[in-house]
Amino acid sequence: LDLSKIRNFSIIAHVDHGKSTLADQLMRFTNTVDARRLEDGQQILDDMDLERERGITIKMRSVRMNYMNRNENYQLNLIDTPGHVDFSYEVSRSLAAVEGALLVIDASQGVQAQTVANVDLAIENDLEIFTVLNKIDLPHAETDKVLKELEVVIGLDPKDAILISAKKGFGIDKVLEGVVDRIPHPTGSSREPLKALVFDSYYDVYKGVVVFVRLKGGRLRKGDKIQVMSSKSKYTVEEVGTFTPNMTKLDKGISSGEVGYVMCGAKQIGDIPVGDTITLSGEGGAAEPLPGYKKVKPMVFCGIFPIDGDDFKKLQTSVEKLKLNDASLDYQVDSSSALGMGFRCGFLGLLHMDIVIERLEREYDLSLLCTTPSVTYRVVQLDGSIEELSNPSLIPKDLREIQEPFVKVQVMLSPSKMGAVIDLFRSRRATLLNTSHLSGERAQLSFEMPLVEVITDLHDSLKSVSRGYASMDYQMSDYRPQALVKMNITVAETEVGPLSTVVPRSDAHRRGKELCGKLAELIPRHQFKISVQAKVGGKVVASDHINPFRKDVTSKCYGGDVTRKKKLLDKQKKGKKRMRQFGRVDVPNDVFRQIAKIK
Numbered sequence: 001l002d003l004s005k006i007r008n009f010s011i012i013a014h015v016d017h018g019k020s021t022l023a024d025q026l027m028r029f030t031n032t033v034d035a036r037r038l039e040d041g042q043q044i045l046d047d048m049d050l051e052r053e054r055g056i057t058i059k060m061r062s063v064r065m066n067y068m069n070r071n072e073n074y075q076l077n078l079i080d081t082p083g084h085v086d087f088s089y090e091v092s093r094s095l096a097a098v099e100g101a102l103l104v105i106d107a108s109q110g111v112q113a114q115t116v117a118n119v120d121l122a123i124e125n126d127l128e129i130f131t132v133l134n135k136i137d138l139p140h141a142e143t144d145k146v147l148k149e150l151e152v153v154i155g156l157d158p159k160d161a162i163l164i165s166a167k168k169g170f171g172i173d174k175v176l177e178g179v180v181d182r183i184p185h186p187t188g189s190s191r192e193p194l195k196a197l198v199f200d201s202y203y204d205v206y207k208g209v210v211v212f213v214r215l216k217g218g219r220l221r222k223g224d225k226i227q228v229m230s231s232k233s234k235y236t237v238e239e240v241g242t243f244t245p246n247m248t249k250l251d252k253g254i255s256s257g258e259v260g261y262v263m264c265g266a267k268q269i270g271d272i273p274v275g276d277t278i279t280l281s282g283e284g285g286a287a288e289p290l291p292g293y294k295k296v297k298p299m300v301f302c303g304i305f306p307i308d309g310d311d312f313k314k315l316q317t318s319v320e321k322l323k324l325n326d327a328s329l330d331y332q333v334d335s336s337s338a339l340g341m342g343f344r345c346g347f348l349g350l351l352h353m354d355i356v357i358e359r360l361e362r363e364y365d366l367s368l369l370c371t372t373p374s375v376t377y378r379v380v381q382l383d384g385s386i387e388e389l390s391n392p393s394l395i396p397k398d399l400r401e402i403q404e405p406f407v408k409v410q411v412m413l414s415p416s417k418m419g420a421v422i423d424l425f426r427s428r429r430a431t432l433l434n435t436s437h438l439s440g441e442r443a444q445l446s447f448e449m450p451l452v453e454v455i456t457d458l459h460d461s462l463k464s465v466s467r468g469y470a471s472m473d474y475q476m477s478d479y480r481p482q483a484l485v486k487m488n489i490t491v492a493e494t495e496v497g498p499l500s501t502v503v504p505r506s507d508a509h510r511r512g513k514e515l516c517g518k519l520a521e522l523i524p525r526h527q528f529k530i531s532v533q534a535k536v537g538g539k540v541v542a543s544d545h546i547n548p549f550r551k552d553v554t555s556k557c558y559g560g561d562v563t564r565k566k567k568l569l570d571k572q573k574k575g576k577k578r579m580r581q582f583g584r585v586d587v588p589n590d591v592f593r594q595i596a597k598i599k
């Protein structure tokens with residue numbers, strides 16, 4: 001196979017700028033898919049699983065297209081990226097599998113935070129980037145302004161940009177010509193030892209693990225004995241192929257420069273991690289893996305408990321099943337006197353957490369209660385040893401110091417929103433590092449701040465103070481010692497472990513007061529007075545209470561209508577199911593959801 005006739009590329013963009021629509025059009029233009037399939041508005045290449053023939057669900061992450069250009073036949077491999085900041089490690093791995101990237105920018109929205117973040121990743125991976133200005137059909141498209149932004153904000157030459165409308169199918173031919181002319185062809189040789197970069201994988205109930213690879217050397221065929229370089233685990237290749245966009249077996253296999261999938265009987269996707277290198281086991285194997293493999297670490301943690309305690313087993317099997325297909329999901333059994341048996345789970349970020357919880361509830365039909373998200377704290381013990389704890393209730397009373405993770409945040413915004421955005425970030429313990437006015441309508445701010453302040457719904461607050469005219473992106477920076485204390489909450493003198501949090505010492509009173517106030521609002525009246533207290537090191541820093549109330553539901557029934565009375569009592573019993581017992585006190589199940597919202 002002639003490498004000069006292969007192009008491997010990705011499409012990168014801020015969300016909604018038209019990545020999937022463009023991918024569909026490229027497949028349509030190259031007759032990879034039947035144009036009629038696109039007409040019902042269905043997107044072919046997307047993050048959702050697609051039902052395919054024989055009812056087998058596949059997750060497409062790359063597609064091979066044949067393209068005729070000036071009487072030459074080209075093989076174009078388009079690799080889709082997960083796109084969201086939580087999965088930036090995976091985005092970066094899929095970018096390591098290509099030579100170039102199409103940068104899609106919405107001509108009515110301009111350069112956004114994820115545009116910049118994605119360009120940074122593309123530059124890190126040494127990719128040829130060319131810009132596609134999309135949605136020029138929109139009446140409010142501001143082509144000239146956005147081209148200027150491209151130059152000032154990103155440093156790309158606006159003369160090289162291609163103007164298109166993915167929706168109307170305008171300019172698609174130019175994009176394909178650009179791919180052939182501007183993106184370098186792969187290098188490497190099939191005579192070298194096998195080096196296959198794993199850039200994605202998924203688990204299929206019928207087929208097992210399907211791994212996506214980009215060959216950077218050697219060749220890969222059915223029957224080959226392979227080895228995963230980080231773990232040294234060995235497999236025999238059962239099938240090699242590509243997506244066109246249906247799964248297509250290739251008997252001759254794939255060779256250096258090409259992209260494809262491999263099946264080898266691996267049981268869960270964690271066995272062949274994204275970013276790893278596959279080589280031949282024994283003779284002919286590569287000595288060194290490809291650069292860049294790292295183990296991803298969860299950053300956000302929360303407790304997940306079934307609302308109905310009897311569902312624990314079901315939750316356990318569901319979490320195990322999800323884990324088959326999500327190597328970054330981390331979990332261990334957790335139990336608390338208030339919430340019973342559940343799991344402490346670790347996620348890459350808030351979006352990842354929301355996706356997992358929603359899938360558990362929807363696909364596995366569970367009702368769940370989730371505790372307020374936390375980060376991993378580093379606790380320096382009295383003897384100087386360091387322990388990493390992601391569950392605040394486990395932080396010991398006596399300690400030397402608590403360190404917390406910090407992140408760097410970049411915000412792209414309209415200069416008119418600068419004041420409001422800076423105020424918001426300052427209220428979240430952020431330090432402003434840098435301000436730059438990039439062009440008339442575009443400014444960039446960068447901050448340093450604790451991760452925990454980002455995961456407590458900073459993104460939504462940013463959207464609301466900027467009325468949608470700001471976007472953000474963040475990366476882990478380091479751990480720093482802070483004046484932090486653990487705050488415990490007691491309800492009717494009973495400590496509620498899952499409500500423990502870590503707060504700045506100087507802010508303990510204010511946050512304690514807010515938390516107690518909110519609890520007093522959420523907890524219904526009982527027959528007795530309930531006190532709610534926030535304590536730091538055994539000392540009360542804030543408190544509130546709920547007055548007693550005699551609730552006799554049957555008093556409304558005059559006379560002796562027994563069935564009516566029974567109905568009311570049933571109703572009351574049902575209401576109780578939505579309650580959770582904290583000691584002697586009934587607390588509504590959504591209490592954690594409500595509390596996560598306060599700041």
Ligand code: GDP
Pocket residue numbers: 013014015016017018019020021022134135136137138164165166167168
């Ligand atoms: P993605 O999040 O980057 O994959 O964006 P999508 O491809 O899903 O597009 C987001 C929205 O923009 C969809 O409603 C598309 O129909 C719309 N869209 C995409 N391209 C164009 C275009 O060229 N013109 C117009 N007017 N709308 C477009």
Ligand code: MG
Pocket residue numbers: 019020021046047
């Ligand atoms: Mg999309």
